Structure formats: structure tokens, C-alpha cells
């Protein structure tokens with residue numbers, strides 16, 4: 728975890744709900760992996776580590792020390808603005824060595840924590856399906872690479888050909904609306920448990936968006952109880968193997 732600064736090179740409007748910030752940053756872009764996030768602060772004159780918004784990079788370009796992040800249009804950003812960043816937060820996603828098909832699931836939330844997985848997986852010739860529901864549908868999925876299969880789910884988490892989609896997936900990464908994060912994750916767990924005879928380890932991961940006040944394991948605000956004890960989401964998250972949750 729270290730503090731650095733980024734400059735906003737460009738802001739592009741994706742649709743009425745989302746914008747993309749294109750940022751340059753020194754010596755960080757090459758280290759960002761799917762699963763990492765950054766804690767951002769706009770006014771860099773005072774050092775204030777707490778309650779920074781959490782940004783999930785959507786693409787990186789190590790050759791130009793740049794990355795992008797997709798954010799709601801509810802906050803306006805300016806070209807040339809300096810952003811203070813703390814990061815990197817968390818551990819990269821634990822992808823299996825042999826993967827053919829990955830299912831990404833965004834339940835009533837935009838798929839922001841999952842976006843950086845997409846170029847990583849596609850560049851490794853891994854098929855990607857994104858299932859998205861509720862408020863997640865505000866995100867402009869039409870702008871995703873055409874290779875990504877996008878499926879709309881209803882509010883009960885049903886979608887067409889669900890049995891086949893779940894059966895084809897070698898790994899699944901799920902993010903849910905953080906308003907009732909654990910309750911929604913448990914619902915996802917039940918859906919997969921009904922669709923598969925067994926949910927193996929390292930197959931179904933919940934990508935937690937819980938608040939990260941300090942990001943360094945100091946405040947204990949992000950502790951999560953697993954079957955085998957507590958985990959610190961800002962250090963060992965954001966992805967949690969849902970077989971560790973003790974939901975049966």
C-alpha cells in the first residue's frame with residue numbers, strides 16, 4: 728500500500744449514468760491486476776486517508792503508465808485534475824491455471840469490480856459471460872468487447888439457459904449491490920447450489936464491495952467471519968471463496 732497521485736488526462740461520457748476517467752500515474756499501472764482497487768481522494772492538499780471512494784480500474788496500459796476507471800456521472804471530474812490514490816488494495820483474483828470459460832455476475836450493481844478481468848481473460852483466450860441484473864443494467868454493456876456474452880437476469884436471479892451457463896463456467900466471480908451484501912451473496916450461493924451437485928472450492932467467488940476505511944488492516948472495519956475464522960477483506964479480499972462462508 729502506498730500513496731501516489733494521478734492526473735486525469737481525459738473524461739469520456741459512456742452514457743447518461745457512467746463516465747470513464749483516463750488517468751496517468753507514475754509506476755503503478757503495471758502492478759494493477761484484476762481484483763485490485765484504489766482509494767481515491769480529490770483534494771490532495773490535506774492528507775486524509777479515511778472514507779475515500781473506492782475505484783476499480785477498468786483497463787490498464789503499463790506501457791503508457793495509464794489506466795481508466797468507470798464511475799457514475801453523479802460526480803463531475805475535470806481534465807487535468809490531480810487525484811490522490813492509496814493502493815493497491817487487496818489481492819488479485821485467484822484464477823485457475825486452466826480456464827476455458829469464466830462467468831461474471833453483477834447482481835443489482837454495475838460490474839465495476841469485475842471489469843478489469845475482461846481484457847485479462849480475453850487476452851488469454853478465455854471465454855467470458857457477464858450476467859447482469861437490476862441497477863447493473865444502467866452500465867453500458869454495449870461498450871464491452873463484442874466477444875463478451877452479456878445476459879440479462881431478472882430480480883429473482885433467473886436467466887435463460889441458466890443450467891448451461893452455470894455448467895459451462897470453470898470459475899464464477901460475483902459482485903452484488905453492497906446494501907445487503909451478505910444476504911445477496913447467500914442467495915447467489917443457493918442458486919449455484921441448486922444448479923450443481925457440488926460447488927467445489929475455488930469455483931464461486933464473492934467479490935466484496937464493503938467499505939474500506941483504512942485499506943491496510945488497521946481499523947478492522949472490513950472483518951468477515953468465515954468458517955475457519957476472521958478474514959480482513961482489505962488485505963485478503965476482495966474475492967472470497969463462497970465455500971468458506973459456512974452456508975451449507
Ligand code: FES
Pocket residue numbers: 938939940941942943944945946947948949950959960961962
Ligand atoms: S479497511 Fe481497515 S482493516 Fe480493512
